[in-house]
Amino acid sequence: MSPEQPPTEQASGPAQRLDAAQLAEAFAMFSRASEELSSAYNALQGQVAQLTERLTVLLGALPAGVAMLDRNGRIVQCNRAAETLLGEGLAGQDWDACAAGLVETETPGELTVGSEAGARRVSLSEATLESGEGRIILLHDVTDTHRMRVQAERNERLAAMGEMVAGLAHQLRTPLAAALLYTGNLRQPELAPADRTRIADRAIERLRYLERLIRDMLLFARGDSLGRQRFGICDLVGELVHTLEPLARARQIAFSSVCECGDAALLGDRKALGGALTNLLENAIQATEAGGAVSLTATIEGETACFHIRDNGRGIEPSHQARLFDPFFTTRAEGTGLGLAIARGVARGHGGDIAVESSPGNGSLFTLSLPLPEADEDETGKDSRA
Numbered sequence: 001m002s003p004e005q006p007p008t009e010q011a012s013g014p015a016q017r018l019d020a021a022q023l024a025e026a027f028a029m030f031s032r033a034s035e036e037l038s039s040a041y042n043a044l045q046g047q048v049a050q051l052t053e054r055l056t057v058l059l060g061a062l063p064a065g066v067a068m069l070d071r072n073g074r075i076v077q078c079n080r081a082a083e084t085l086l087g088e089g090l091a092g093q094d095w096d097a098c099a100a101g102l103v104e105t106e107t108p109g110e111l112t113v114g115s116e117a118g119a120r121r122v123s124l125s126e127a128t129l130e131s132g133e134g135r136i137i138l139l140h141d142v143t144d145t146h147r148m149r150v151q152a153e154r155n156e157r158l159a160a161m162g163e164m165v166a167g168l169a170h171q172l173r174t175p176l177a178a179a180l181l182y183t184g185n186l187r188q189p190e191l192a193p194a195d196r197t198r199i200a201d202r203a204i205e206r207l208r209y210l211e212r213l214i215r216d217m218l219l220f221a222r223g224d225s226l227g228r229q230r231f232g233i234c235d236l237v238g239e240l241v242h243t244l245e246p247l248a249r250a251r252q253i254a255f256s257s258v259c260e261c262g263d264a265a266l267l268g269d270r271k272a273l274g275g276a277l278t279n280l281l282e283n284a285i286q287a288t289e290a291g292g293a294v295s296l297t298a299t300i301e302g303e304t305a306c307f308h309i310r311d312n313g314r315g316i317e318p319s320h321q322a323r324l325f326d327p328f329f330t331t332r333a334e335g336t337g338l339g340l341a342i343a344r345g346v347a348r349g350h351g352g353d354i355a356v357e358s359s360p361g362n363g364s365l366f367t368l369s370l371p372l373p374e375a376d377e378d379e380t381g382k383d384s385r386a
Contacts, residue, residue, distance in 0.1 A: 065122075065139035069095050076134070085113055085120060085139055095137065110142060121146045172210065179206035230373070231270045233261040233305055237298050239274060244281045244296075252290040259298040266305060267373035268350045276343035280309045280354075280366045283339065287364065288313035304352075305370045312363040321356060343368070 065082030182203035
C-alpha cells in the first residue's frame with residue numbers, strides 16, 4: 001500500500017478543476033457581453049450616422065444661416081446659407097473676424113452684409129450651448145421683409161398725404177367761398193354804407209381765417225426747425241397767466257396757476273413752447289362752461305419738466321381722443337384742426353410729448369412733458385465741453 005498523500009495535495013485537485021470551470025464560464029459570459037456591446041455600439045453608430053445625415057440635410061435646407069462655434073469662438077460647422085451670406089470656407093475661421101463685415105443699420109438687431117449694390121440685410125441672434133462649450137449663431141435674411149416694410153411705410157405716408165391734401169382743400173374752400181361771396185356783394189351799387197361795412201367785415205374775417213389756417217399749416221410743416229435759448233420755467237408760466245387770465249375772466253371761468261419748478265430752466269424755442277401751451281390752455285377754456293375752472297401746474301418730475309393743464313369741462317369722447325392730434329381734426333366750427341397737431345410737433349421737436357386723460361362729463365387733463373437740459377449744455381444744444 002502506497003503511502004498517503006498530504007491532505008493539501010488531495011484537496012488541491014478538485015479546487016483547481018472548479019476554478020478552471022468558473023474561469024471558462026466567466027470567459028464565456030465576457031465573450032457574450034462583448035458581442036452584445038459590439039452589437040449595441042454598431043447600432044448606436046448607425047443611429048449617429050442617421051442623425052448626422054438628417055442634421056446635415058436640415059442645416060442645408062434651412063433658409064437661415066447657422067454657424068456653430070467652439071468655446072474659443074472658432075466656426076466648427078456652418079450651413080450653405082451662412083456661406084452664402086458671409087463667404088465660402090467659414091469652417092475653422094474666427095467668428096469675430098467674419099462678423100467684422102456686418103454693418104449696423106438704423107434698426108436695432110438688423111445688420112447689412114456685402115457690397116452696397118447687392119447688400120443683404122440680416123438679423124442676428126445667438127444662443128449658448130447648455131454645456132457651455134460653444135455657441136450657435138443664427139443669421140436670418142430679412143432683406144425682402146425690410147423692402148416690404150419700407151414700401152408699406154411709404155404707402156402709408158402717401159395715403160396720409162392724400163388725406164391731408166383732401167382735408168386742406170376742404171378747409172380752404174369753405175372760407176374762401178364765403179369770402180368770395182361777401183366780396184361779390186360789395187359790387188352792388190345799391191348797398192347802404194352800413195351793409196357794405198358789415199359785408200366787408202365778414203369778408204375780412206374769412207380772409208383772416210384763411211391767413212391763420214395757412215400760418216398753422218406752415219408751422220405744422222416746419223416741424224422741428226426750432227430755435228434754442230435758455231429760459232426759466234416759472235417765467236414762462238407767468239407769461240402764460242398774464243395772457244390767458246383775461247380770456248378766462250371774460251368767460252367767467254376761474255383760472256389758477258402754480259409753478260413748483262423754482263430756478264429750473266428749459267432749453268428750446270420759447271415762443272414755440274409758449275404757443276403750444278397757449279393752445280392747450282385756450283382749448284381748456286373753450287371746453288369749460290361759465291362757472292368752471294381751469295388750472296396750470298408746472299412741476300419737476302425726475303429729469304422732466306411737466307406742464308399739467310386741467311379743466312372740469314365737458315370732457316372728450318373716447319372715439320375722439322385717438323384722433324385729437326391728427327391734422328385737420330376738430331370738433332369746433334371755427335377750429336382749423338391744426339392746433340393740437342402743432343403743439344405735439346413742438347413738444348416732440350424738443351424731445352418731449354403731450355399726453356391726455358379725459359372722460360365725458362369729467363373734464364380733461366393735458367400734460368406736456370419736456371426733458372430738462374444737461375447742466376453743461378449750451379444754447380446750441382451741444383455739450384459745452386465738446
